[in-house]
Amino acid sequence: MSALWDIFLYxxxxxxxxxxxxxxxxxxxxxxxxxxxxxxxxxxxxxxxAASLFFYWKTSGLFxxxxxxxxxxxxxxxxxxxxSQKKGWKKFGVIMSVVVNLFLLSYFKYAYLFVDTVNSLxxxxxxxxxxxxxxxxxxxxxxxxxxxxxLPVGISFYTFQTISYTVDIYRGKVNPVKHILDFGxxxxxxxxxxxxxxxxxxxxxxxxxxxxSLSMQEFGFALFLILKGLFKKxxxxxxxxxxxVDRVFANPVGYSGFENLSALFGxxxxxxxxxxxxxxxxxxxALLLGFRLPKNxxxxxxxxxxxxxxxxxxxxxxxxxxDYLYIPLGGxxxxxIMTDVNLMITMLLGGLWHGASWQFVIWGGLxxxxxxxxxxxxxxxxxxKSKHPWVRFWKIFNTFLFITFTRIWFRSESMEKAxxxxxxxxxxxxxxxIPEVLWNYRLVFAVMTLGYFTHWVSETWKSRLLNAFIDSPxxxxxxxxVVTVFVIYQAWSSDLQPFIYFQF
Numbered sequence: 068m069s070a071l072w073d074i075f076l077y078x079x080x081x082x083x084x085x086x087x088x089x090x091x092x093x094x095x096x097x098x099x100x101x102x103x104x105x106x107x108x109x110x111x112x113x114x115x116x117a118a119s120l121f122f123y124w125k126t127s128g129l130f131x132x133x134x135x136x137x138x139x140x141x142x143x144x145x146x147x148x149x150x151s152q153k154k155g156w157k158k159f160g161v162i163m164s165v166v167v168n169l170f171l172l173s174y175f176k177y178a179y180l181f182v183d184t185v186n187s188l189x190x191x192x193x194x195x196x197x198x199x200x201x202x203x204x205x206x207x208x209x210x211x212x213x214x215x216x217x218l219p220v221g222i223s224f225y226t227f228q229t230i231s232y233t234v235d236i237y238r239g240k241v242n243p244v245k246h247i248l249d250f251g252x253x254x255x256x257x258x259x260x261x262x263x264x265x266x267x268x269x270x271x272x273x274x275x276x277x278x279x280s281l282s283m284q285e286f287g288f289a290l291f292l293i294l295k296g297l298f299k300k301x302x303x304x305x306x307x308x309x310x311x312v313d314r315v316f317a318n319p320v321g322y323s324g325f326e327n328l329s330a331l332f333g334x335x336x337x338x339x340x341x342x343x344x345x346x347x348x349x350x351x352x353a354l355l356l357g358f359r360l361p362k363n364x365x366x367x368x369x370x371x372x373x374x375x376x377x378x379x380x381x382x383x384x385x386x387x388x389x390d391y392l393y394i395p396l397g398g399x400x401x402x403x404i405m406t407d408v409n410l411m412i413t414m415l416l417g418g419l420w421h422g423a424s425w426q427f428v429i430w431g432g433l434x435x436x437x438x439x440x441x442x443x444x445x446x447x448x449x450x451x452k453s454k455h456p457w458v459r460f461w462k463i464f465n466t467f468l469f470i471t472f473t474r475i476w477f478r479s480e481s482m483e484k485a486x487x488x489x490x491x492x493x494x495x496x497x498x499x500x501i502p503e504v505l506w507n508y509r510l511v512f513a514v515m516t517l518g519y520f521t522h523w524v525s526e527t528w529k530s531r532l533l534n535a536f537i538d539s540p541x542x543x544x545x546x547x548x549v550v551t552v553f554v555i556y557q558a559w560s561s562d563l564q565p566f567i568y569f570q571f
Contacts, residue, residue: 119257119260168230221262225254253266264350286355287544296343296347299344300345310508319487323496327492333511334478336519364381369523377438419431
């Protein structure tokens with residue numbers, strides 16, 4: 068009986084994530100019930116809303132109340148914006164939505180950064196207090212820790228999603244949903260709830276009122292994405308992280324410059340296969356339920372410039388920042404200098420969105436600087452319009468090197484660790500031990516080679532593989548799925564790695 072009860076309890080040591088077998092049991096039950104009610108639109112939406120709340124409860128515990136609060140507040144603020152006759156009330160509604168959402172995000176995500184910065188600047192000794200826990204303890208007699216603020220999983224994603232909803236209503240791009248349960252479903256839809264992609268209301272809400280449809284081609288595509296995502300995350304990303312990358316970044320001075328540099332390139336691969344793997348699974352899982360999520364990655368390490376990279380990497384965030392921050396700041400409408408300023412502000416805040424530390428601000432600033440420099444370079448470069456293969460290779464190579472260089476601050480746990488890595492690469496490269504390192508970590512480098520090869524292989528080859536899977540008979544799809552899952556879980560470490568973007 069206790070084992071059955073444990074299914075419904077939140078266990079912070081075992082959150083409900085795509086790589087746990089419990090999730091696939093949960094998803095099987097969801098599909099089973101869904102198959103009985105999918106033709107009834109209202110029942111379908113209510114059921115998926117309830118399933119999504121359960122998913123978030125199992126992932127984040129009582130933080131699901133924050134999600135419910137955001138859902139309720141933005142639903143009614145959206146209605147206020149839409150139905151108000153006076154423009155002043157419309158502005159009040161959208162401002163309240165932005166302020167409330169950003170306050171929640173800032174409180175949970177940036178309290179420590181703010182307090183540490185103030186203490187450093189003014190030589191104070193302020194401490195972070197979890198006022199919500201303090202209020203709960205006083206009001207209800209609970210015993211929550213008041214000296215620590217934990218970050219709710221996915222808050223950066225669903226707050227941006229609800230902000231886009233109210234802003235788009237204000238701009239007249241979308242009408243409010245008809246029922247709060249439908250809006251709750253949109254906000255909390257479990258495949259993309261905790262790590263994206265960030266779904267616009269205009270993209271998703273119309274699907275709430277459409278009949279379920281899924282062709283055999285889409286079924287094959289969804290299954291392929293799920294298998295590809297699991298392979299990328301667990302077979303490639305987790306393996307190189309556990310066996311090499313995490314060890315080096317934890318203690319850069321304990322490894323040679325060559326090992327530090329190799330770990331940096333390994334991390335560039337890891338963060339891509341980890342995040343894009345999650346997105347692949349999310350899109351596939353959602354598609355089997357009849358909902359289409361937007362593409363979030365498009366071979367980003369094939370980018371020929373920093374600007375091109377940000378059109379291929381985390382596309383839903385890049386376009387969100389463009390539409391809701393860069394363009395409202397003025398975009399490129401106020402001259403070259405202000406365009407560059409707007410780009411830098413956007414990328415600095417985009418860096419801060421990823422994490423509450425100055426390393427992320429540096430990372431965002433470097434990417435902003437890369438965008439500004441590229442805008443100047445393309446005006447004078449004699450090779451900008453060249454289609455020669457070697458020119459294209461050179462552009463891709465340089466862009467990849469720059470993006471990987473910026474990962475130093477994205478991955479390092481502190482400025483001290485970042486400086487140690489740079490010092491080791493510049494001052495203790497130790498060429499003599501390269502053969503020994505390559506041999507000792509031969510499986511790691513083999514997996515890294517496999518990962519980069521599958522990324523850089525031609526799109527034609529990828530399309531042929533995808534189409535071959537989609538066109539294969541059902542028995543072949545089942546056989547391939549069983550073999551793939553078997554191989555993945557044979558390589559699975561007992562130390563299960565959470566998805567990197569859960570921390571954001």
